[in-house]
Amino acid sequence: MSHISLxxxxxxxxxxxxxxxMTLTLADREFLVLLGPSxxxxxxxxxxxxxxxxxxxxxxxxxxxxxNRVPPAERDVAFVFQTYxxxxxxxxxxxxxxxxxxxxxxxxxxxxxxREVARxxxxxxxxxxxxxxxxGGEQQRVALCRAMVRHPRAFLMDEPLTNLDFKLRVEMxxxxxxxxxxxxxxxxxxxxxxxEALSMADRxxxxxxxxxxxxxxxxxxxxxxxxxxxxxxIGSPTMNFVKGIFVNGATPHLEGQGWSLAVSSAxxxxxxxxxxxxxxxxxxxxxxxxxxxxxxxAWKGEVYVVExxxxxxxxxxxxxxxxxxxxxxxxxxxxxxxxxxxxxxxERIHIFDPKTEKALL
Numbered sequence: 001m002s003h004i005s006l007x008x009x010x011x012x013x014x015x016x017x018x019x020x021x022m023t024l025t026l027a028d029r030e031f032l033v034l035l036g037p038s039x040x041x042x043x044x045x046x047x048x049x050x051x052x053x054x055x056x057x058x059x060x061x062x063x064x065x066x067x068n069r070v071p072p073a074e075r076d077v078a079f080v081f082q083t084y085x086x087x088x089x090x091x092x093x094x095x096x097x098x099x100x101x102x103x104x105x106x107x108x109x110x111x112x113x114x115r116e117v118a119r120x121x122x123x124x125x126x127x128x129x130x131x132x133x134x135x136g137g138e139q140q141r142v143a144l145c146r147a148m149v150r151h152p153r154a155f156l157m158d159e160p161l162t163n164l165d166f167k168l169r170v171e172m173x174x175x176x177x178x179x180x181x182x183x184x185x186x187x188x189x190x191x192x193x194x195x196e197a198l199s200m201a202d203r204x205x206x207x208x209x210x211x212x213x214x215x216x217x218x219x220x221x222x223x224x225x226x227x228x229x230x231x232x233x234i235g236s237p238t239m240n241f242v243k244g245i246f247v248n249g250a251t252p253h254l255e256g257q258g259w260s261l262a263v264s265s266a267x268x269x270x271x272x273x274x275x276x277x278x279x280x281x282x283x284x285x286x287x288x289x290x291x292x293x294x295x296x297x298a299w300k301g302e303v304y305v306v307e308x309x310x311x312x313x314x315x316x317x318x319x320x321x322x323x324x325x326x327x328x329x330x331x332x333x334x335x336x337x338x339x340x341x342x343x344x345x346x347e348r349i350h351i352f353d354p355k356t357e358k359a360l361l
Contacts, residue, residue, distance in 0.1 A: 003027050004049060004154060004186060009058035011044050018044040020210035021058070026154075031180045031187040033197040036207035037233070042190040045207070046156050049188065050079050062153060078147035082159040084139045086131040086146075092118075093127040096145045117145040120182065121175070137168040144179070154186040161196065173199055194234045198222065206230050228357040231282050231350055237314060237325045240283045243354065246271045254281060254351075258320020259299040261346055267361055271351070274360050282350030288326035290315065290334075291341040298341040303334045317342060 004026040011019040019041045026032045034042045047053040049060060051072030060067040067075060086095050093114055100110045118124045121141045131139055140160060147155060157176075161169045177200050180187050191197060197204045198218045206213040206221060206229075214226045225231035231239045244256035252268040254261045261281075263271075271279070291298055301324070305316035313332060317324045319342055326342070334340065351361040 003030075003063065004188065005059075005061040005064075006045070006049070007059045007061070009045070009048060009060065010056050011041075011048055011053060012056050017210050019048065019055075022207075022210075022212055024205055024212060024215065026186055026188055029184050029186055031177075031189065031200060031202045032205060033189045033191060033201035033203075034205050034207055035191060035194060035197040035233075037192055039209075040192075040207045041210040042192075042207055043158050046079075046158050046188065046190050050077055050156055051075050052079075076150075076153045078150055078152040078155050080143055080147050080155065080157045080160045082162050084131070084143040086139060086142060088131050090130070091127065092123065092129055092131075092134070092142050095131070095142055096127075096149055099146060099150045113149050114145075117148045120148070120179070121145055136164050137172065140164060140168075140172065148179075148183065152185070154188060155183075157187065157189045159191050159193075160189075161191075161193075169196075176200060194236070198234070204234075206233065208233075224359070225282075225350065226359050228280065228282070228352045228359075231352070231359075235284055237285045237327070239350070240285065240288075240322075240324045241352075242281050242283070242319075242322045242324075244279055244281050246277050246279055248272065254279065256281070256320070256322070258301075258322060259342075260297075261344055261349070262297065263346060267346075267351070270361050274353075276353065276360060278354055279360065280352040280354045280357075282352060283324070283344055284348065285314070285325045285327045287345045287348040288324065289343040289345070290326055290328050290332060291343055294341050295343060298343045301340050301342045303336055303338045303340055305336060306334060315340075 006022050006024045009019055009022040034045060036042050044053060048055050055068060096114045097110050100113060118127060121144060123138060123141050126134060126138060161172050164172060173196060201218055203215060203217055204221050205215045208229050214221055214230050221230060222234055242256055244254045247253050247255055252263050254263055299319050301317045301319040303315055304318050307314040311330060313328050313330055315326045315328060317326060350359060352359055
């Protein structure tokens with residue numbers, strides 16, 4: 001397959017617009033993740049691509065061929081669901097073989113194909129078992145094998161790791177990335193888990209309330225969010241937001257209750273060009289350094305809550321009326337109520353228009 005293209009795709013359910021004029025293209029062999037909260041329209045988009053839902057407007061193309069009127073069975077895509085949808089009375093072997101049996105593929109070819117995909121996902125020993133004898137991770141591998149055995153034009157995956165425990169999710173993320181490289185096929189993957197998106201995607205398309213917010217590489221979306229929603233949805237812990245004003249004097253700076261931050265000439269020019277005085281400042285927790293003693297430009301604060309996570313500590317802080325979260329090494333030991341000095345990296349801040357919530361910087 002060369003690519004999948006969605007042009008002004010719209011899908012309504014009564015008065016609810018689930019997908020709103022989406023235009024998106026997946027390149028040949030790309031791993032694209034559609035990321036967004038529950039109810040954003042992610043699954044509906046995937047079902048339209050698969051032919052399981054009929055769009056109300058817009059066009060879907062595979063390799064520049066219109067697909068809107070092509071039945072699901074003729075689109076040659078493999079859909080991997082959140083629930084594994086395995087046949088309970090069939091063995092693993094029979095589940096994997098079922099798409100080929102439906103096509104009346106010769107038995108010898110079926111056997112070779114089933115054993116090949118089972119070997120790739122390390123489930124050869126499970127071929128004679130039934131689904132109720134498998135763990136969640138093993139059932140997910142069977143569902144993937146059943147999709148792989150068809151050699152489809154593209155894989156459509158609807159939150160396939162949601163029902164797995166944390167350890168298995170981490171393992172399966174690595175396996176899916178390896179599988180994508182091995183199969184050299186287009187992957188269209190839906191999730192509400194930003195860690196899955198950041199760790200696996202070639203590109204991420206962020207969706208909210210049926211509308212695309214931003215499309216870019218994981219690093220682009222993380223470092224340069226186009227609006228406050230994207231900035232807040234991607235990153236753990238989430239980005240801090242504080243209200244401030246731009247003071248354009250001899251020493252241009254941003255300031256708010258309990259804090260002040262000098263800005264670069266580039267930031268000054270951007271805010272001057274936007275004629276923007278009131279702003280929202282975004283600060284990622286990793287761009288905050290905590291100091292025990294006062295330092296030039298640091299903000300005075302207080303430790304509110306400490307969350308020790310082993311490899312790092314997360315501190316909830318109070319700076320004036322503002323609540324901030326900061327990451328720190330596990331060697332920094334502070335108790336709730338301790339005074340602290342907060343140093344923000346001015347080269348890493350994000351600035352948003354408080355009315356439109358669009359990024360200014």
